[in-house]
Amino acid sequence: MSKIMKPIRQTGIIGYGAYIPKYRLPASEISNLWRDGQDENFLPIKQKSVPGPDEDTITMSIEAAQNALKRAGTDPQEIRAVWVGSESHPYAVKPSGTVVSQILGIVPDTVSGDFEFACKAGTEAMQAATAFVGSGMGDYALAIGMDTAQGKPGDALEYTAAAGGAAFIMGPAEEAVAVLEGSYSYVTDTPDFFRRAHQKYPEHGNRFTGDLAYFHHIYNAVTTLMEELNLKPSDFAQAVFHQPNVKFPRKKAKDLNFTDLQIKEGLLVDFIGNTYAGASVLGFTAALDKAEPGDRLLLASFGSGAGSDAFSFIVTDRIKKVRSKAPDTQYYVRREEKIDYARYARWRKKIVMH
Amino acid sequence: MDIPRYWRLRNQRYRLEGTECTECGEKSFPPRCVCAKCKSDSLQPFRFSGKGTIYSFSTIYQALDTFDKDIPYSIALVKLEEGPLITTQLADISPDEIKIKLPVEMVIRKIYEDGEHGPIQYGYKFRPVLNK
Amino acid sequence: MRQTAIIGIGQTPVREHWDYPIRGLAVKALRAAMQDAGTERIEGLFVGNMLSGALAEQEHLGALVADYAGFPGIEAVKIEAACASGAAAVRQAVLAVASGHLEIAAAVGVEKLTEFSGKFSSKALATAADADYEASIGLSFAALNALMMQRYMYEYGYSKEDFSPFPMIAHHNAQFNPNAMFRYPITKAQYLKAKPIADPVNLLDSSPVSDGAAALIIVPLEKISRFAGKGVKISACEITTDSIGLDNRENPIILAAAQKSARAAYKTAGVLPKDISVFEAHDAFSIITALSLEASGFVKDGQAPRLAAEGIYNIDGRLPISTFGGLKGRGHPVGATGVYQLVEATEQVRGCAPDKLQVPDVRTAMTQNIGGSGATVVTSILEKI
Numbered sequence: 012m013s014k015i016m017k018p019i020r021q022t023g024i025i026g027y028g029a030y031i032p033k034y035r036l037p038a039s040e041i042s043n044l045w046r047d048g049q050d051e052n053f054l055p056i057k058q059k060s061v062p063g064p065d066e067d068t069i070t071m072s073i074e075a076a077q078n079a080l081k082r083a084g085t086d087p088q089e090i091r092a093v094w095v096g097s098e099s100h101p102y103a104v105k106p107s108g109t110v111v112s113q114i115l116g117i118v119p120d121t122v123s124g125d126f127e128f129a130c131k132a133g134t135e136a137m138q139a140a141t142a143f144v145g146s147g148m149g150d151y152a153l154a155i156g157m158d159t160a161q162g163k164p165g166d167a168l169e170y171t172a173a174a175g176g177a178a179f180i181m182g183p184a185e186e187a188v189a190v191l192e193g194s195y196s197y198v199t200d201t202p203d204f205f206r207r208a209h210q211k212y213p214e215h216g217n218r219f220t221g222d223l224a225y226f227h228h229i230y231n232a233v234t235t236l237m238e239e240l241n242l243k244p245s246d247f248a249q250a251v252f253h254q255p256n257v258k259f260p261r262k263k264a265k266d267l268n269f270t271d272l273q274i275k276e277g278l279l280v281d282f283i284g285n286t287y288a289g290a291s292v293l294g295f296t297a298a299l300d301k302a303e304p305g306d307r308l309l310l311a312s313f314g315s316g317a318g319s320d321a322f323s324f325i326v327t328d329r330i331k332k333v334r335s336k337a338p339d340t341q342y343y344v345r346r347e348e349k350i351d352y353a354r355y356a357r358w359r360k361k362i363v364m365h
Numbered sequence: 366m367d368i369p370r371y372w373r374l375r376n377q378r379y380r381l382e383g384t385e386c387t388e389c390g391e392k393s394f395p396p397r398c399v400c401a402k403c404k405s406d407s408l409q410p411f412r413f414s415g416k417g418t419i420y421s422f423s424t425i426y427q428a429l430d431t432f433d434k435d436i437p438y439s440i441a442l443v444k445l446e447e448g449p450l451i452t453t454q455l456a457d458i459s460p461d462e463i464k465i466k467l468p469v470e471m472v473i474r475k476i477y478e479d480g481e482h483g484p485i486q487y488g489y490k491f492r493p494v495l496n497k
Numbered sequence: 498m499r500q501t502a503i504i505g506i507g508q509t510p511v512r513e514h515w516d517y518p519i520r521g522l523a524v525k526a527l528r529a530a531m532q533d534a535g536t537e538r539i540e541g542l543f544v545g546n547m548l549s550g551a552l553a554e555q556e557h558l559g560a561l562v563a564d565y566a567g568f569p570g571i572e573a574v575k576i577e578a579a580c581a582s583g584a585a586a587v588r589q590a591v592l593a594v595a596s597g598h599l600e601i602a603a604a605v606g607v608e609k610l611t612e613f614s615g616k617f618s619s620k621a622l623a624t625a626a627d628a629d630y631e632a633s634i635g636l637s638f639a640a641l642n643a644l645m646m647q648r649y650m651y652e653y654g655y656s657k658e659d660f661s662p663f664p665m666i667a668h669h670n671a672q673f674n675p676n677a678m679f680r681y682p683i684t685k686a687q688y689l690k691a692k693p694i695a696d697p698v699n700l701l702d703s704s705p706v707s708d709g710a711a712a713l714i715i716v717p718l719e720k721i722s723r724f725a726g727k728g729v730k731i732s733a734c735e736i737t738t739d740s741i742g743l744d745n746r747e748n749p750i751i752l753a754a755a756q757k758s759a760r761a762a763y764k765t766a767g768v769l770p771k772d773i774s775v776f777e778a779h780d781a782f783s784i785i786t787a788l789s790l791e792a793s794g795f796v797k798d799g800q801a802p803r804l805a806a807e808g809i810y811n812i813d814g815r816l817p818i819s820t821f822g823g824l825k826g827r828g829h830p831v832g833a834t835g836v837y838q839l840v841e842a843t844e845q846v847r848g849c850a851p852d853k854l855q856v857p858d859v860r861t862a863m864t865q866n867i868g869g870s871g872a873t874v875v876t877s878i879l880e881k882i
Contacts (some may be wrong), residue, residue: 065474426535
């Protein structure tokens with residue numbers, strides 16, 4: 012059996028857009044409050060992005076999607092599917108996708124809904140959008156990976172749980188800035204990290220989340236993808252892995268024989284934190300921002316629970332025409348205003364009054 | 366503001382949809398029933414670009430009860446590039462950065478959250494133009 | 498149309514009247530005015546009020562007040578025009594008498610803002626603004642006034658302290674008015690240090706939340722001799738409107754409705770701004786005082802703070818304003834304010850204002866009652882008979 016997934020109609024990314032809120036919480040703020048600064052030499056990242064008090068997954072999805080639309084040049088009315096992947100949808104019941112569709116002018120001729128698969132909800136939406144366009148059900152589909160992740164105060168995850176993400180308009184290969192060569196998904200039931208219904212903060216299995224979850228799933232997804240497409244690491248100009256911290260994606264790249272240079276463009280976690288469903292896709296938009304026509308790019312997400320989506324894209328000439336039509340990913344990475352823990356605690360509703 | 370009004374206003378709040386007079390070309394936000402200039406009732410929807418400059422501003426330290434949890438927040442009258450003024454909250458700006466004539470652009474943000482149980486209302490705010 | 502006169506005035510002190518219901522306040526002021534007029538009957542009642550429904554859960558004030566005042570059966574309605582409700586009710590009473598429809602009418606302004614044990618609902622007051630495009634996105638009245646003040650400062654190069662004369666005049670005068678809420682003076686230093694509400698508007702720019710009622714008895718001018726009260730001629734009472742949304746105005750720092758209303762009043766009364774010896778301004782916020790003085794033609798646009806600094810609006814100045822403390826010092830019981838202004842102007846014309854507040858030899862006094870951020874304006878001119 013062939014494991015690779017390829018749509019009947021050749022499909023690709025015709026527009027992409029990033030969004031990261033402007034506020035940053037330095038890891039030292041968390042360290043000083045909860046550990047007296049004693050772990051300052053072992054911090055997982057320098058700082059993380061924090062959404063403004065008036066931002067959420069819906070508002071951030073809109074800006075990323077507007078950037079994607081600017082690059083795609085598509086009439087919003089021609090988009091026939093809108094899928095938002097997130098673990099922080101503002102509503103438990105009521106889709107984020109309908110608000111996004113209404114605001115972008117995509118309604119009413121569209122399917123729309125939300126995906127949840129921890130940090131791979133965004134790439135899950137991309138798989139679905141590819142299938143939708145690739146099967147000919149519609150010409151264009153919008154897939155978004157976006158989160159405003161919350162870590163329990165004082166928990167190891169608080170250092171990294173961040174906000175941001177990216178949007179992709181999938182469409183026919185002829186219009187693409189990056190054509191999909193093939194994709195593959197590897198999924199098992201692995202309870203490495205979860206959040207029960209009605210709970211604000213997730214639980215995680217500490218070391219269990221490493222080898223058995225993150226490394227295992229990405230390894231299998233990426234090696235299968237490469238085997239099936241008959242590719243080797245050196246065939247890729249850049250590779251982007253899910254990035255919960257700086258250490259994991261670096262180790263993963265090494266295990267898979269990718270060089271540090273090959274993961275350089277997409278490794279943003281040190282400056283913005285782990286944006287969950289937004290993390291690998293933001294890394295990927297950063298790689299697209301720098302890619303040359305003909306480059307082959309690898310995108311490999313990881314979602315707890317657990318699974319990994321791996322994609323191989325080949326960049327086209329069109330990238331040069333559309334790149335400057337919206338702010339690039341590094342613009343949002345560099346746009347920053349540092350805040351202290353007090354402001355973060357107020358904005359992120361860490362202070363509970365009841 | 367309860368759900369029916371929020372729902373009815375969604376094209377204004379989400380997409381800055383006003384009216385344009387087919388007789389004299391006058392553009393209005395909010396949408397008008399009769400042209401404010403030539404009194405014609407032949408109006409069509411007009412979507413504003415969402416670009417403008419600050420005409421006046423304030424930072425709120427004592428708010429309506431419904432917005433009390435958001436203080437301090439900043440508001441402005443923004444002169445839209447098509448002409449009309451619009452009343453709006455500002456986003457991603459600290460009080461000392463706000464100046465009359467500052468170029469701003471529309472973004473979608475949460476305007477109001479009706480407690481823990483009610484709906485979340487989204488709509489336009491304006492922020493300093495991104496200089497990418 | 499007949500000419501009309503004020504024959505009786507009445508008021509309650511402006512306070513937080515926790516122990517009075519809205520009907521009690523209204524009746525108290527009305528009975529005082531009837532006593533002053535020397536009448537035991539009225540034929541019609543016009544009640545100016547904005548927030549009875551929202552705060553006291555009581556509408557239908559016309560019938561309620563008529564009944565509790567002892568006149569069930571007479572024509573009685575509530576008139577609502579936000580902060581201009583009071584003078585708008587007076588306008589209706591004047592029209593009813595001038596037209597010959599009524600021989601004696603009462604206008605009562607009443608407001609009861611202290612009907613909640615919790616925080617005062619600024620949300621209710623904000624219903625005077627555009628609900629869909631101002632209040633529901635987070636703008637209070639202070640916020641709208643801040644937008645006007647900021648732009649005004651920018652256009653004319655004023656700083657915050659240039660507005661200090663307005664609340665200082667109000668507080669100075671209020672200390673001699675036994676019915677005023679704030680009977681103490683304030684200093685410029687206090688003004689500059691006051692708590693910010695909506696920058697640049699601070700607490701001392703803002704009139705207070707208060708309760709109160711005031712009443713006028715209005716009769717045909719030619720019939721004043723039948724009454725015990727001292728008559729004052731109503732030479733004009735003109736109401737005009739503007740866009741409710743500040744953003745929909747041609748120029749947000751010009752009160753176009755005040756210009757129109759003042760011009761109409763001067764024309765009806767046959768007087769000029771220079772003939773006015775006392776001006777009861779609608780000083781809900783300092784900026785509104787300046788805009789009102791300018792729109793009424795007393796001073797060129799952008800000049801009011803400059804002249805205020807010279808002292809011309811002081812009680813002993815060329816054009817005393819807010820002589821009983823204005824909205825800032827006397828207090829601003831929203832729908833009653835316009836009637837308080839006319840009660841006070843009547844006292845000035847009669848020559849019976851309290852010691853230190855009486856302006857010498859007042860022949861003509863003017864009041865201006867402003868609703869919302871300037872969407873309804875009522876300008877009235879009273880003259881000595």
